[in-house]
Amino acid sequence: MNSVPLNAYLVVAAALFCFGLYGSLTRRNAVGILMGVELMLNAVNINLVAFWRYLTPEHLGGQVFAVFIIALAAAEAAIGLALFIAIYRTRDTVNVEDINLMKW
Amino acid sequence: MVSGLDFQLFLPETILLVGGIAVLIADLFLRERADRETNLAWVSLAILVAALVASAAQYGVSESLFRSSADPVAPGAFVVDGFTTFFRIIAILTTIIVFLASVEYVRGRTAFRGEFFALMIFSTLAMTLMAGSTDLVMVIISLEFLSITSYILTGYLRGNVKSNEGAVKYFLYGSITTAITFYGASLLFGVAGSTNLYDIAARFADPTAIIGTPLMSLVLPAIIFLLAGFGFKIALVPFHQWSPDAYEGAPTPVTAFLSVGPKAAGFAMLLRVFAVALPEFTHEWAALMIGVAMVTMTLGNIVALSQTNVKRLLAYSSIAQAGYMLIGVAGVSVANIAGIAPGEGGAGLAIDGTAGVLLYILAYLFTNLGLFIGVIAVDYLAGSDTLPGYAGLLRRAPFLTVAMTIFFLSLVGIPPTAGFIGKFWVFGAAIQNQLFALAAVGAINGVISVVYYFRILKQMWYEAPADPTPLRLPGTMNAALWICLSLTLLIGLFPAPFIEFANQSIHMLGVFVRS
Amino acid sequence: MLAEWSFVGVFLVIALAFPPLGLVTAWLLRPKRPGPIKKSTYECGLETVGDTWVQFKVQYYIYALIFVIFDIEIAFLLPWAVAHMGLSAAQGILPLIEVVIFVGILVAGLMYAWRKGALEWI
Numbered sequence: 001m002n003s004v005p006l007n008a009y010l011v012v013a014a015a016l017f018c019f020g021l022y023g024s025l026t027r028r029n030a031v032g033i034l035m036g037v038e039l040m041l042n043a044v045n046i047n048l049v050a051f052w053r054y055l056t057p058e059h060l061g062g063q064v065f066a067v068f069i070i071a072l073a074a075a076e077a078a079i080g081l082a083l084f085i086a087i088y089r090t091r092d093t094v095n096v097e098d099i100n101l102m103k104w
Numbered sequence: 105m106v107s108g109l110d111f112q113l114f115l116p117e118t119i120l121l122v123g124g125i126a127v128l129i130a131d132l133f134l135r136e137r138a139d140r141e142t143n144l145a146w147v148s149l150a151i152l153v154a155a156l157v158a159s160a161a162q163y164g165v166s167e168s169l170f171r172s173s174a175d176p177v178a179p180g181a182f183v184v185d186g187f188t189t190f191f192r193i194i195a196i197l198t199t200i201i202v203f204l205a206s207v208e209y210v211r212g213r214t215a216f217r218g219e220f221f222a223l224m225i226f227s228t229l230a231m232t233l234m235a236g237s238t239d240l241v242m243v244i245i246s247l248e249f250l251s252i253t254s255y256i257l258t259g260y261l262r263g264n265v266k267s268n269e270g271a272v273k274y275f276l277y278g279s280i281t282t283a284i285t286f287y288g289a290s291l292l293f294g295v296a297g298s299t300n301l302y303d304i305a306a307r308f309a310d311p312t313a314i315i316g317t318p319l320m321s322l323v324l325p326a327i328i329f330l331l332a333g334f335g336f337k338i339a340l341v342p343f344h345q346w347s348p349d350a351y352e353g354a355p356t357p358v359t360a361f362l363s364v365g366p367k368a369a370g371f372a373m374l375l376r377v378f379a380v381a382l383p384e385f386t387h388e389w390a391a392l393m394i395g396v397a398m399v400t401m402t403l404g405n406i407v408a409l410s411q412t413n414v415k416r417l418l419a420y421s422s423i424a425q426a427g428y429m430l431i432g433v434a435g436v437s438v439a440n441i442a443g444i445a446p447g448e449g450g451a452g453l454a455i456d457g458t459a460g461v462l463l464y465i466l467a468y469l470f471t472n473l474g475l476f477i478g479v480i481a482v483d484y485l486a487g488s489d490t491l492p493g494y495a496g497l498l499r500r501a502p503f504l505t506v507a508m509t510i511f512f513l514s515l516v517g518i519p520p521t522a523g524f525i526g527k528f529w530v531f532g533a534a535i536q537n538q539l540f541a542l543a544a545v546g547a548i549n550g551v552i553s554v555v556y557y558f559r560i561l562k563q564m565w566y567e568a569p570a571d572p573t574p575l576r577l578p579g580t581m582n583a584a585l586w587i588c589l590s591l592t593l594l595i596g597l598f599p600a601p602f603i604e605f606a607n608q609s610i611h612m613l614g615v616f617v618r619s
Numbered sequence: 620m621l622a623e624w625s626f627v628g629v630f631l632v633i634a635l636a637f638p639p640l641g642l643v644t645a646w647l648l649r650p651k652r653p654g655p656i657k658k659s660t661y662e663c664g665l666e667t668v669g670d671t672w673v674q675f676k677v678q679y680y681i682y683a684l685i686f687v688i689f690d691i692e693i694a695f696l697l698p699w700a701v702a703h704m705g706l707s708a709a710q711g712i713l714p715l716i717e718v719v720i721f722v723g724i725l726v727a728g729l730m731y732a733w734r735k736g737a738l739e740w741i
Contacts, residue, residue, distance in 0.1 A: 010294075017287055024280050033276055040283035044290045051294035060702075061299045065241050067698060069286060071691045072248045076279055078684050079252050083259050083275050085677060087268040096276065099269050102349045102416075125727045132734040 009050035017043035030087075030094040034080050041073045110169040113184045116158040116192055117232055123151030124225035131218020145207045148221040152200050152228065159192040159232070166613050168238070179302045181239035183613050190462060190609035191235030191372040194469060198365045199228040204584035205477045206357030209484045220260060224361070227253035231369035235376070240289045240299040243377060247285065247333060250366055251278050257361070258354040270353020277346035281336040288329025291322045292381070301381040308384040323382075327389055330377065331396075337370030338426050341400040351419035356483045359415055360476030363422045368465045371429060375458060379436065380612060386436070393434040394542050401427030401549040408556045414479055415489050417556060418472075421515065424553060425468055428530055431546055432460035435533035457537070460529035462606040467522035467595055471514040474588030477581060478508040485575040494560060496569025504577065505564050507589045512557045514592050517550060522595035525602070681737045685729065692725050 017040050024036030045066045052062025084094050091099065111118070127148050134144070162184055170180035203224065210220050230250035237243045255278065259271025296304035308323075332343055339347040351359045378389050404424030411417035435457030481504060482497070483489050498505045514523035527550070534543040577585070595602050696718070703714045732738060 020283070021280070030272065030276065034279065037279045037283050040280075041286060044283070044286040047287070047290035047294060051290070051297075055294065056297045059298070061241075062293060064698070065244075065290075065293065065299055067694055068241055068245060071694060072245065072286075074687050074691055075252060076248070076282075078687055079255055080275050080279060081680060082684075083255065083268070083271050085680065086259060086262050087272050090263060090265045090268050096272075099272060101266055101269050102352050121724075125724065128731060129727060132731060 006050060006054040009046060009054075013043040013046040013050065016040075016046065028095050028097050030084050030096055030099075031081075033096065034077060034084075038073060038077065041069055045069055113162060113165060113167055113169055114182070116155040116162075116196070117229060119151060119155045119158055120225055120229040120232065123148070123155070124222050124229060127151070127218060127225060128222040131222070134218075144218050144221055145203070148225060149200065149203055151225060152196055152203065155228070155232075156193065156196045156200065159189055159196060162189055165189070166611075168613060179238060179300065179613075181242045181300070182233075182236045183238045184236060185611065185613040186609040187372070187376065187612045188232075188236035190605070191368060192232045194368045194465060195228050195231035195235065195365060198231075198361065198368070198469060198473065199224055201473045201477075201584050201587060202357050202361045202365075204580045204587075205360065205473075205480050206355075207580050208578040209355070209357055209480055220257075223253050223257055223260075227257065227361070227365065231365055231372075234369040235372040237373070237376070238301045238380060240293060240301070240304075243301075243373060244286060244289055247337065247373065248282060250337070250369060251282060254278075254362060254366060257358045258350050260355055260358060264353075266353040267355065268353070270350040273353075274346045274350040277343070278336060281332050281343055284329050285333025285336075288326045288332070291326040291329065295319045295322050295326065296381075301377060304381040305383060308382070323385060324388060327378075327382065327385060328392070331374075331389070331392060334370050334374040334377075335396065337366045338374070338430075339367065339423050340396050340426060340430065341403050341423070342396075344400070344404075344423050347423060348416050348419040351422075352413055352416045352489075356415065356476070356480045356489065359419075360473055360480060363418065363476065364469050364472055367422070367426055367429075368469065371433070371461060371465060375433065375436070375461065376612065379458075390434050390436065393430055394539060397427050397430035397434055397542060398545045399427075400424070400430060401546060405549045405552040405556075409552070411556070412491050413489055414482075414491060414494065414560065417491075417560070418475065418479065421553065421556070422472060424549060425472070425515065427549070428527065428546060429461050429464050429468070431534050431539075431542055432457040432464060432530040434542060435460065435530075435537040435539060456607075456610060457530070457533035458610040459603070459606045460526070460533040462609055463529045463603060464526035466602060466606065467514065467526035467592070470588045470591040470595070471511050471521070471523055474585060474592060475508060475511040475515070477585045477588060478504055478511070481575065481577050481581055481585075484581075485577070486571070491560065491563055492570070494563040495567035496572065497564040497575075499569055499572060499574075501575040501577070504575070504585070507585055508564065509561060510589065510592065512561060514596070516554055516557060520593070520596045522592045525595055525599045529603075529606075678740060681732075685732050685737065688725055688728055688732075692722065695721065 020036045020039030020041075020043060022036070023039065024033045027033045027036060048062045048066045048069070052059075052066075056062060087099065088094055093099070127144055130147070131144060164186070166185040167183070168179040169182045169184065203221075210217055227250055230246055230253055233242070233246035234250060237246050255271055255275045258274050259267055261267035292304065293299055296307040298304055298307065331340075335341075336343040336346075347362075351362060354362065378386075382389060401424050404420045404422075404427060408417050408420035408424065411420060479489065481501070482493060486493055486500075488494075497508075510521060514521035517523045517527035531543050531546060534540075534546070699714070699718055699721075
């Protein structure tokens with residue numbers, strides 16, 4: 001059942017990565033940006049697992065890497081949301097265009 | 105598989121981890137005691153000093169830890185060698201000095217002190233881990249570990265609008281660039297089929313195995329994506345936008361820490377990953393470095409010209425300083441890192457870019473931290489971080505003014521200071537590697553930087569103070585200032601032992617070079 | 620190659636045809652007697668009150684964070700357990716020590732949250 005080539009997975013991952021990057025660069029809501037970043041991290045995971053399955057199925061390195069990426073994504077989201085709550089309390093907004101006290 | 109030796113060589117990290125958790129928990133249970141923050145500060149300092157001693161005791165060790173149980177000969181995920189020891193010492197020293205300077209400051213400004221000390225210890229741990237990682241998984245985790253602790257430290261003043269804003273901007277830039285870095289790491293893993301840096305190097309060194317396969321086209325994107333993450337930590341130019349805002353918003357001791365610690369750790373990781381895993385692509389990444397170094401220096405210096413907030417000005421100055429260090433990375437000779445003497449025409453002074461970077465970081469550590477102690481003192485005692493706040497500092501704190509002047513001279517690179525030795529070594533490496541254009545851009549930038557440093561000096565020396573009451577520095581702050589001042593001058597006046605130290609520290613374990 | 624992928628194409632065609640097919644059949648067969656109750660958004664159930672964009676209490680978020688501690692714990696404990704299915708004599712109790720360190724760090728995190736009062740509903 002190996003009829004789907006590795007390239008297909010890589011293309012899906014690259015597309016997902018680009019969607020995530022586009023989303024995180026165009027969103028104005030900080031939480032939206034974070035969601036874009038999560039998409040990018042999932043693209044990384046697709047890459048890792050696909051490479052692992054096709055190139056080095058005998059070593060578990062790729063899978064373990066993916067598990068660690070998931071954990072890091074969770075940690076990052078937790079910190080990010082905490083920071084957004086902190087700024088929402090002082091500024092009443094998480095719109096990144098309004099977070100502009102400091103420029104240049 | 106972990107052996108007893110692994111634990112022994114992992115001692116500095118173990119001390120930091122256990123100590124950090126202990127400080128965090130102790131803070132929770134000593135809540136009611138009035139003297140706890142002073143006690144906790146001394147305990148934290150003792151933990152850091154213990155870790156420093158444990159790191160220094162491993163000078164000269166060259167050993168790979170945490171090998172796989174299936175293949176005990178293969179190198180593991182972490183390595184202790186001269187390079188690791190150097191950056192462990194740099195990381196811990198940075199935190200100790202920032203600590204000394206910040207005890208008084210933190211006491212006055214925030215309700216959560218135990219956490220502050222614990223977070224500082226944890227970020228030190230992250231930096232030491234970054235220095236010795238030799239596995240992509242370890243590289244990624246330690247990078248993210250340092251990022252996360254830095255985000256929290258930046259946003260530490262929870263009710264302060266600027267602190268919040270700095271942290272959110274830092275986080276948003278950081279999360280996007282780290283995601284890009286992770287993507288680069290996944291591509292590198294795919295091309296080489298291993299997460300271990302040594303295995304990756306071995307795969308690329310075997311031309312029949314990999315050259316010519318379509319996957320090879322992924323190497324260059326992988327290099328660029330990885331550079332995004334390292335460049336973000338170092339604040340190189342396309343990834344620098346966070347740094348002025350984070351520096352201005354963060355509590356001033358954290359700014360001091362951010363301007364030295366993560367930068368040094370980022371350089372450690374950049375050099376390690378590129379020299380160990382990608383020596384076959386030295387031409388590609390060295391060329392990238394040349395371009396990035398030029399842009400970084402120039403943009404940092406030119407934007408710094410128009411700043412009025414001193415923290416922000418120093419942020420741009422430190423971006424420019426990172427550009428100078430990158431000159432050394434561009435002039436890296438992988439053969440030297442591997443411990444092979446450079447072959448052709450080695451008569452006289454053979455300057456290596458890596459030694460230049462290490463020396464520059466050592467000089468920059470004391471110089472920049474010293475300068476920031478001055479900024480912390482003015483912020484703490486006079487409550488100002490804008491240029492007019494420094495008016496007439498000579499009359500309010502004469503010793504501090506003289507010390508800060510020496511630090512400014514060192515940042516520019518005037519001879520009897522540490523900065524001169526660092527600049528000499530970095531520029532020397534560039535010139536020996538025929539990178540004349542790069543050296544010229546660096547020299548022009550040195551001249552530009554004088555202009556904005558002089559703006560602060562002018563305020564301090566010639567302007568009349570708005571409020572002439574003298575500023576008395578707390579004892580710990582004074583101690584930190586003295587450490588920085590004496591080492592800045594010591595490196596400048598007697599550079600030989602420090603050059604020897606840097607030269608001993610460039611050898612990384614098991615770098616493969618095809619002759 | 621193409622034959623292997625043909626089932627995806629067939630699947631796509633069926634998937635696209637299925638929803639309109641059901642809707643059109645129902646539209647042809649059903650009697651048409653509209654009334655005010657029948658036209659309401661939810662024919663059975665309660666009318667929604669107020670805006671859907673309400674703020675959730677921030678407390679939920681803290682619980683979610685503490686949940687993440689256990690979430691990550693299990694994500695790592697399961698592979699650990701599988702990897703050490705047959706504990707070999709050569710390794711001894713080392714894997715156990717490793718996992719105790721790991722869980723210990725997480726417990727420190729939980730203890731922190733507990734002492735800080737994050738577990739109490741305000």
